[in-house]
Amino acid sequence: MKKEQSPQALLFLLLIHATLDQGQSDYAPYFYDNGASSKNGNMALFSISEDTAVGTQVYVLNGTDPEGDPVRYGLTFEKGSKEYFRVDSKSGNVSLIQELDREKQDEISVLVSITDGRNKVVETVRVFVTDANDEAPEFQNPPFIVAVSEDTAAGSSIYRVQAVDRDMGSGGSVSYFLQVVVIRCQTSPFSKFTIDGHSGILRIKPGETLDYETTPTHFVTVVAKDGGGKYKGRNQVLSSTATITVNVIDAQDMPPSFIGTPYFGYIYEVSVPGSEIITVSARDGDQGNPNPIFYSILNGKGSGTMSVVHPFDVLMVFHLPGSDGVFEYVHSCFTRTCQITKLHKFLFSICYGVPVIKLHCSFLSSQLLAVEIDTPERFSATADIVINLLDTNDNVPKFTSEYYIARIPENSAGGSSVATVTANDPDSGPWGEVKYTIYGSGSDL
Ligand SMILES: *[C@@H]1O[C@H](CO)[C@@H](O)[C@H](O)[C@H]1NC(C)=O
Ligand SMILES: *[C@@H]1O[C@H](CO)[C@@H](O)[C@H](O)[C@H]1NC(C)=O
Numbered sequence: 001m002k003k004e005q006s007p008q009a010l011l012f013l014l015l016i017h018a019t020l021d022q023g024q025s026d027y028a029p030y031f032y033d034n035g036a037s038s039k040n041g042n043m044a045l046f047s048i049s050e051d052t053a054v055g056t057q058v059y060v061l062n063g064t065d066p067e068g069d070p071v072r073y074g075l076t077f078e079k080g081s082k083e084y085f086r087v088d089s090k091s092g093n094v095s096l097i098q099e100l101d102r103e104k105q106d107e108i109s110v111l112v113s114i115t116d117g118r119n120k121v122v123e124t125v126r127v128f129v130t131d132a133n134d135e136a137p138e139f140q141n142p143p144f145i146v147a148v149s150e151d152t153a154a155g156s157s158i159y160r161v162q163a164v165d166r167d168m169g170s171g172g173s174v175s176y177f178l179q180v181v182v183i184r185c186q187t188s189p190f191s192k193f194t195i196d197g198h199s200g201i202l203r204i205k206p207g208e209t210l211d212y213e214t215t216p217t218h219f220v221t222v223v224a225k226d227g228g229g230k231y232k233g234r235n236q237v238l239s240s241t242a243t244i245t246v247n248v249i250d251a252q253d254m255p256p257s258f259i260g261t262p263y264f265g266y267i268y269e270v271s272v273p274g275s276e277i278i279t280v281s282a283r284d285g286d287q288g289n290p291n292p293i294f295y296s297i298l299n300g301k302g303s304g305t306m307s308v309v310h311p312f313d314v315l316m317v318f319h320l321p322g323s324d325g326v327f328e329y330v331h332s333c334f335t336r337t338c339q340i341t342k343l344h345k346f347l348f349s350i351c352y353g354v355p356v357i358k359l360h361c362s363f364l365s366s367q368l369l370a371v372e373i374d375t376p377e378r379f380s381a382t383a384d385i386v387i388n389l390l391d392t393n394d395n396v397p398k399f400t401s402e403y404y405i406a407r408i409p410e411n412s413a414g415g416s417s418v419a420t421v422t423a424n425d426p427d428s429g430p431w432g433e434v435k436y437t438i439y440g441s442g443s444d445l
Contacts, residue, residue: 032064041061046127057094072115073090082098111123140163144244154206155204175198176225211248221244222242224242397423399423
């Protein structure tokens with residue numbers, strides 16, 4: 001039997017043997033599992049705060065090879081995902097290369113790998129992004145505009161604002177307060193309101209009232225503040241502000257007022273009935289929502305509009321502001337004093353066109369009333385009106401007697417008194433003055 005092997009073949013077998021031996025003992029490398037709280041291992045369940053600065057070394061991938069061969073680390077992300085970390089393949093040092101935002105993504109899937117040069121182990125691990133107080137409260141559904149009637153009771157709730165803070169814990173809790181601004185040492189108008197810190201409900205402060213006439217619009221600055229929380233190593237409180245525009249609606253709370261007072265009117269003795277004497281007008285104090293105004297004369301007979309013209313009444317014509325309608329008001333003179341009683345003769349003559357003999361009264365004073373009849377309160381105003389009665393020269397002077405008989409003794413000295421004649425004119429002023437002249441035969445004596 002030939003027992004011989006060539007040295008070449010032997011060497012070949014030895015080589016195969018050695019290679020097989022080495023292959024059987026080549027175990028794959030692996031990561032250490034040092035727990036989720038550890039900053040080294042395989043990165044599984046590792047938590048990182050969203051305020052971590054880009055460039056920070058955040059973790060060390062830590063594994064080993066059973067054969068003691070040097071290992072290399074790798075780190076990749078699923079397709080389409082942002083690449084947040086980079087690893088130094090030799091040291092396993094992992095650093096942050098992309099800003100984190102928990103409010104956008106709170107969990108990152110990472111593929112970590114370890115290799116000894118021959119075997120590569122890949123694991124998919126989840127990294128959690130934890131909250132930092134980096135979000136300010138955000139007001140919902142601005143702008144905030146509210147219309148409130150000025151007669152709304154103190155303490156009433158008039159609006160509710162809401163702000164949302166997307167942070168977690170106290171950094172995500174929101175409380176509200178009103179910004180108090182003191183302008184030129186004056187009490188801020190915001191002091192008319194209060195806000196519930198918890199609910200965001202805006203109320204009229206107890207004891208306060210709104211007044212359209214003084215402030216038709218209030219601008220209330222409300223602040224929403226979070227409870228504070230850690231951000232980049234220190235405590236941070238974030239807030240935001242919004243303006244609530246409170247438009248005060250004019251309620252019927254103001255009386256009307258006469259414009260252009262005092263009123264003086266004139267009537268000439270020869271005026272025809274129905275003549276316009278004066279135009280008066282009143283304006284509702286509630287300018288935002290004015291009511292129609294109705295006019296009348298106080299102490300007059302009846303009220304409202306009347307068309308009957310009594311012979312003993314004066315006729316006054318008023319124009320209603322803002323309307324073409326003219327209404328006549330009949331004023332009784334019966335209720336007036338003595339002076340007015342005499343006046344009514346004058347007025348009587350106007351009504352009938354009969355000339356007046358003597359004007360005893362030179363003016364008529366009365367009071368006007370303006371009422372908002374559409375309101376339950378019937379807000380009203382009064383104004384005085386004086387109407388001067390002006391005389392005209394419509395009377396002829398009259399001698400006190402129809403004839404005068406005088407007897408003159410012969411040879412009387414020139415300049416002797418012969419007779420006294422008197423004439424009267426009931427008109428006033430220069431129209432009532434009387435001048436005497438003599439004419440006829442002997443007038444030149
Ligand atoms: C890797 O983990 C092992 C086992 O827990 C530990 O002894 C070693 O110090 C770690 N290495 C690094 C670089 O943290
Ligand atoms: C890796 O991080 C450690 C600290 O954890 C540091 O001492 C070391 O120098 C870093 N190595 C590299 C290559 O960045």
